[in-house]
Amino acid sequence: MSKGVLIIGAGGVGHVVAHKCAQMAEVMGDIHLASRTKSKCDAIAADVLAREGVSITTHEVDADDVDATVALLREVQPALLLNVALPYQDLPLMEACLQAGCHYLDTANYEPRDVAKFEYSWQWAYQERFQEAGLYALLGSGFDPGVTNVYTAWALKHHFDEIELLDIIDVNGGDHGQAFATNFNPEINIREVTASCRHWENGAFRETAPMSLHRSFTCPKNVGTYEIYRMYHEEMESLVKHIPTIRRAQFWMSFSPSYLSHLRALQDVGMTRIDPILYKGVEIVPLQFLKAVLPNPGDLGKTTRGRTCIGCVIQGKKDGRYKAVYIYNICDHEACFREVGSQAVSYTTGVPAAIGASLILSGAWNGKGVFNMEQNDPDPFMDALNRHGLPWQCMELTREQAENLCVGDTPKPV
């Protein structure tokens, strides 16, 4: 396979992807970085050159414009387009890859701009066209979705005959010192957090009010105890499709009291609305305006302290007996900043994106069509996580621990 990668998106995640691709330059080949604002690509390229000694070629592109991306792909001729722009760009970028004959990878599923609707249907609809073109599209190669899917596939391969219950728990124990900020794109983050909660139970997604169920969760290795809230997250849709024995899948994320009280106030005054309003004769979307005044997540690295802890509690059967495991990674914000100049949320997304790219370019993951992470052999990905900055642990749990989501070093009494 020819080598070379075109990264699209020069935000917080794009910054990490560029650094990690440079660290894997042998397998990546030529590295190109394009985004709407070329100066942001140039700043990243300068940092990569200084830290890694690898040159990256930069370009300006509007990824909503299929013709413009096709022209860039024909000029650069990469083997893979790595999309770390926004979910709105997924479909135009998949279309451009088909036209130019290029493999595709992203970290978040497509969302239409006018409704916060998270589902894979739009991207799965490209299955036949990618198959016919002999091209490979890898969806959701971040941490969640991404690593969480691979953890589940790895558990099924090595620990279970059947997985029945899945709880994905995403804790960010970091403090950035700001009254209110999001750790990745604020518009996408707030759309996700304010959406209705859906979880999978007995063959269907059940809908509940946003943030209506929460509980306390103690992380291992003294990361701390946090309040986690059940919410919808896209990897549940592909995991219950590809692992149909899963009876219940839930996704939990930690939020601080300060984040939640600010979010509630912003919602109450209409600042999280995604429909346009007229202001002095100009249409503006309140949430997009809010994004413009909030801190840039890419700039939070300097001040963020603490650790993230993201993992899966998986329950099922092995040799006819109950079994439960917890697979997780702990990532230190300050260590990420020292290595690549980013906080851990960008890091934990960018590293798996670069690993996914390396597996496609080396041919370890291959095929024709549109693939979710769990449809691939998890082993090379799990190995690469250990080598590229996101080492994981797997611990066996008792039934009581798993049912109560008690995984900390000092579990609460059950």
Ligand code: NDP
């Ligand atoms: P940012 O907002 O920091 O960066 C997005 C980048 O995309 C910016 O450089 C922006 O350009 C660029 N962009 C936006 N629209 C276009 C366009 N039309 N054409 C070209 N470039 C464009 O976001 P993040 O880096 O925080 O997030 C990137 C992606 O990662 C998102 O899709 C997010 O959902 C996903 N993500 C996935 C996670 C996972 O674990 N799976 C976790 C966190 C994030 P400009 O600077 O000019 O605005």
